[in-house]
Amino acid sequence: MPEMPEVESLRRFLAERCVGKVYARLELASFTALKTFEVPLTGLAGLEITEVVRRGKFLALGSDGLWLAFHLARAGWLRWKDKVAATPARPGKGPLALRVAFDDGSGFELTEAGTQRKLAIHVVRELADVEQIATLGPDPLSDDFTLAAFTQILTNAGRAQLKGVLRDQRTIAGIGNAYSDEILHAAKLSPFKPANGLTDDQVATLYAALRAELGEAIARSEGLAAKDLKGEKKSGLRVHARAGEACPVCGGTIAQVSFADSSLQYCPGCQTGGKPLADRRLSKLLK
Template identity: 70%
Template sequence: MPEMPEVESLRTFLIERARGRVVAQTYLTAFSALKTYAPPLDALHGLEVEQIDRHGKFLDLTVGGLHLITHLARAGWLRWREEMPVKPPRPSKNPLALRVVLDDGSGFDLTEAGTQRKLAVYVVHDPAEVPGIATLGPDPLAEDFDRTAFAAILKQAGRAQLKGVLRDQKILAGIGNAYSDEILHAAKLSPFKGADRLTEEETDRLYAALRAELGDAVARSSGLAAQDLKAEKKSGMRVHGRTGEPCPVCGDTVAEVSFADSSLQYCPTCQTGGKPLADRRMSRLLK
């Protein structure tokens, strides 16, 4: 799933290539992806791409007075093309969901792998019209998101487990399954520990890990082409997606906890005092 660092890199990638260009044509091939009907998608035609912003995991293209917003969900991606095919695409079972063609012939495809169709596209006058954006928590890389603000969030979360707190978009914007695993590993904290059970020193560690892991991921992805971002994300992971491999910090074997529709990875030595976590299928944790 693309998370904040990848979406931020896509934002800067599009600023360099799409800003100042005019939308010549759009082709919707996965009709379930479009979540709004007014304004229509073709209202973007002939309008200039003025700016590209990010709201958590949402990518926002300001086009004229409108906003073309997408959430890539678990299996979505943006694929840039320097030259788009002349022939319009047809609805089919291929991964293409939306094609945006610019006035110089370049553009991008929004694609989604797999059978689940959760990629979402919106055309709105105001980003706040998108439900997921309207309820977003603070951006953890914002300049004003300091340790005091983070401690207040943890206190308000009460007994909620840290893994769930980090992933809840209404609490913190932009962090998903992968980077929450990495942040907790760097902070040497159990994903199941209650937010209200942290000591001051543990809160310091978690805040520092939060800022460092996300900041480093953004820096590593800076300047990469869109097609290279997935590989960069995977290569930078120490525990996420590395079940059975040695922890790069202590050498212990990375363990996994499975859920109904996902899983988390952690190092028992670094994070849980050497004790394996029970493989509890608590799907509510990963909502």
């Protein structure tokens, strides 16, 4: 799933290529992807793109009083095209969800792999008209996301587990499964530790790790083409999706906890005092 660093890199990529261009064609290939109907996709045709912004994991292209906003979900991606295909998109065929062509012939496609269709496209007059955007928490790299603000977030979360707090988009916008694993590893904290159970030093360490991990991920992606961002993300991860490999910090074996539709990875040596966390899925099988 693209998370804040990849989405921010896509924003910069699109801003360089889209601002000043005019929508020529918008072709919907997956009708389930379009979540709004008050303003049709065709309402964007002929409008000039004036800005590209990010809200959490959402990207949005702004025009004259309208926004094209989209969330790539778990299996979605954006493919840039220097020359968009002239043949009309065929609904229901393959991974294509939306094709956008500009007045100079360039454009992009939104695609989604797999059978679960969760990619979301919105055409709205205000970004706040998208409920998931309106309810987003603060951006963790914004200037007002201070240590004091972060401390208050953890206090308000009570005994909720750190992993879940970091991933809750209503609490902090943009962090997903992968970077929450990386942040907690860098801070040497268990993903299951209660949010209100940290010392002041641990809160400061977690705050610094959060800002550093996200900032460094964005820096690594600077200047990369959209097609290269997935590979860069994978190569930069130390623990996420690396169960069974050696921890690059302590040399111990990276472990995993599995859930119904996801998993987390962590280093017992760095994060839990050498103790393995209970694998919820395996525990159920053994009962």
